[in-house]
Amino acid sequence: MAQLKDKKGWVFDLDGTLTIAVHDFAQMRRTLEMAPDADILATIAALPQPERMRQTLKLDQLEEQYAQQARAATGVLELIPRLAQQGCRLGIFTRNTKAMAQVSLEAINLAQYFATEFIIGRDDAPHKPNPQGLNSLLEGWQLTAEQAVMVGDFKYDLETGRAAGVTTVHVATDQRRWPELTDYCFSSLSDIHQKL
Numbered sequence: 001m002a003q004l005k006d007k008k009g010w011v012f013d014l015d016g017t018l019t020i021a022v023h024d025f026a027q028m029r030r031t032l033e034m035a036p037d038a039d040i041l042a043t044i045a046a047l048p049q050p051e052r053m054r055q056t057l058k059l060d061q062l063e064e065q066y067a068q069q070a071r072a073a074t075g076v077l078e079l080i081p082r083l084a085q086q087g088c089r090l091g092i093f094t095r096n097t098k099a100m101a102q103v104s105l106e107a108i109n110l111a112q113y114f115a116t117e118f119i120i121g122r123d124d125a126p127h128k129p130n131p132q133g134l135n136s137l138l139e140g141w142q143l144t145a146e147q148a149v150m151v152g153d154f155k156y157d158l159e160t161g162r163a164a165g166v167t168t169v170h171v172a173t174d175q176r177r178w179p180e181l182t183d184y185c186f187s188s189l190s191d192i193h194q195k196l
Contacts, residue, residue: 070108095127
């Protein structure tokens with residue numbers, strides 16, 4: 001396995017990875033009248049129209065509130081410029097919308113590092129853990145899976161990376177671990193920065 005410092009394509013989850021996690025998913029599920037353990041996107045996708053449209057609008061409103069509150073994760077303001085300086089390709093694959101991802105990136109002063117076409121949201125590709133969005137980034141960059149890495153804080157990010165055949169990096173901000181899906185595990189983006 002190539003060292004992290006040799007990777008040319010870096011794909012990041014957004015919420016909880018580049019930003020400090022502020023989403024209260026339990027409250028979101030209550031607001032959306034869902035079961036406590038429901039996958040929000042899958043539950044909405046399974047609804048008939050026009051209920052799906054109504055729930056999607058409610059979800060978008062909730063996510064806009066969170067996006068405007070976004071704060072930079074520890075080490076992100078050092079890591080992203082360093083990767084850009086080294087000529088790495090930078091992308092985001094999020095279960096959020098592209099528009100909300102851009103609001104969050106503006107809020108943490110990183111928007112200039114992520115070209116719009118390399119921000120993949122749930123309206124651009126099937127949501128994680130489906131790897132289609134990640135594969136489309138690699139195709140756009142003309143990179144192989146071996147040249148890339150998927151960085152995230154949750155199981156879906158790691159499952160996506162595994163399915164695409166890229167190196168997986170877990171930013172473990174809590175006690176949850178998925179060693180069978182993880183190539184590298186760090187407690188913060190600062191630790192990744194120091195490894196490069």
